[in-house]
Amino acid sequence: MRAVVSSLLGLSILCTTVWAVEPSPAPAVAPAAQATTSTPLPANKPKILPVSAAGNPNALLAEEKPLTAEQLAKNKVLQDAKIKALVKDQHSRLQQLEKANLEALSQNQELQLKNDNLGVQVQVLQSERSAQMFLYGAATIAVGVLLGFLIASYVYTKRRRQW
Structure with missing residues (x-):
């Protein structure tokens, strides 16, 4: 049971991390800038974006x-x-459930033991009752x-006296 729960938990975590990762955007380099640079840029180097409206923060919301x-790395860290x-929350809930399950x-088990004890007591009382009825029957027959x-x-003797 524990192996099944842990494998399902691992599978769900794996699925959420696969779907949670955003695809990295393709490098957007202008053809003119590519022609002017003689050395190729490394793939992991962060890009510098042009500032369209330096003083207006609402301009960033208007443009995609x-x-x-860095932002992708921060998002990844936040998602992780x-x-x-x-x-951790699921682990604590799992521990609580395991504790409640053990209790x-x-x-x-305690109730089953009590039930077994009561069953034995019922059988003893029934056998005592049948033994008591047997004794009553024997006493009745003896008295009869x-x-x-x-x-x-x-x-x-009464008939003998009359003769």
Whole structure:
């Protein structure tokens, strides 16, 4: 059970990280700038974006601009932190569930033991009751036989006197 839960948790984390990563934008280098530079630029070097409106921060909202490598790295770090927080939260919830499960299992075992003990007590009481009924029956038969002998002897002696 633990292996299944951990594999499902790992798979869900893997799926969320795959879909959470934003694709990196293609390098947007102007053909004229590419022709003027004689040395090729490394692929991992951050790009410098031109400033269109230096004093107006609302201009950035109006235009769509690609994210820089630093911003992508920050986003990645933030996403990783969110994922780690989710994993910790799920781990703590998993521990709480395991603890509650263990408590429920122990309580279930205690109740099963009590149920077994009560079942044994019921059987003992039933056997005692049947033994008691057997003794009552035996006593009734003994009293009936004794009364039968007494009545028979009384009737026999009474008839003898009359003859």
